[in-house]
Amino acid sequence: MIAVLMGGYSAEREISLLSGEAVYQALCESRIDCFSFDLNVQNLQELWKIDFNKAFIVLHGRGGEDGFIQSELTKKNIPFTGSDAKSSSLCMDKALTKDLWKNNNLPLSDSIVASKGKPLDTISFPLPWAVKPTLEGSSIGITKVANESELDSALKEAFQYGNQALIEQWIDGDEYTVSILNNHALPSIKITSDHEIYDYHSKYFSNKTEYLCPSDLNSEQELNLQNIALEAFNLTGASGWGRVDFILDKDRNPFLLEINTVPGMTSHSLVPMAAKASNISFNELVIKILNG
The missing domain is CATH 3.30.1490.20 (ATP-grasp fold, A domain)
Incomplete structure (x- = not known):
């Protein structure tokens, strides 16, 4: 039995519910025994009353990407998708992550x-x-x-x-992202928003945000970005799946922005888009994350 953990109590709750529902439906369509669970601060004990043997974490932000739920599941010896508690906590903190990357000479803005x-x-x-x-x-x-x-x-x-x-x-340039799936970098995506900042609305609700996947990078630039993404991901101790975000300046020099250890899985989300460019359907992607 797979528990799809969704919702949560962070500022990204709304998106987590959409992501979780998409994952839950994919598991159902793949005939995998599962249930969805809208986690909040008060109902964690209710979760432990249910007999399940693995968790598919689709909790974005605090409580889901900061190591909390990973730590709680580890205490119960229940396996789960994605990164462990330590790397999740590190990746959630943009400042600590940037310090780690800087110490390993990865490209960053000041x-x-x-x-x-x-x-x-x-x-x-x-x-x-x-x-x-x-x-x-x-x-x-x-x-x-x-x-x-x-x-x-x-x-x-x-x-x-x-x-x-x-x-x-601030780096003037274009935003790109590279998804990681089971230690492989998927094709990069170029993101063009009608907002100056690729913000919450642009990410999840705007139909004016444009995505190019595969992106407009040549093969050398693409390989370089994928290699940096993999190195940045692995340095944090992250595992399974995730997404690494960049800004490329006008000379196509990359600058790391951040890492996401539980990226969105909605209809507007980037990991499913990159997977599709690799001929991986949404349902196949969910199974690969589950088994990763």
Whole structure:
């Protein structure tokens, strides 16, 4: 019996419910014995009353990608999809992840961490800046700062989601993403949004966001991006499946943005799109993640 864990209590709950339902339906169509479970803070004990032998985690954000549910499942000796608790916790923290990548000479934009209630270090890199919470996904709480006078309001927005924010040098360019499936990099996707920031609405609800997969990179650029994505993924200890996001500047130089250990699995989601470009159907993708 497979438990499809979905919903949760993070800012990405709405998308998790959509992802979870898609995974649940795929498992049902593949005739795999399963049930869906909308996890929240209060009902974890209810989950343990159900007899199941593996969890398919489709919980986005805190509670699902930060190592919490992975740790709880590990205590019960119940296997689950995706990364373990330690790597999930690391990948959820954008600042810690960037430090790890920087120490391994992977390509990154300059950044500093701002802590709520503490003096801000001098920002030595030029405007514009991207300000984002360190512990949220789906571009929640992110602001572009074009003038230093806008920084306080951008930090206030980011601090709604936690006590730390990442201030990064803004890279003008195009967003790309590389999905990882069982230690293989899938074809990259180029994302073109009608918003300046590829934000929550653009990711999940806009019909004006365009995706190019396979992307417009030549074979050498594609291989380079896939290799960086795999190295970035493996350095964190992540496993199974995930997605690594990039900005490529106007000279096609890549800059790592972040890693997602439980990416979306909705009709607008990127991992299913990359899998399709590799002739892997959605149902096949779900089975490969389950067995990964």
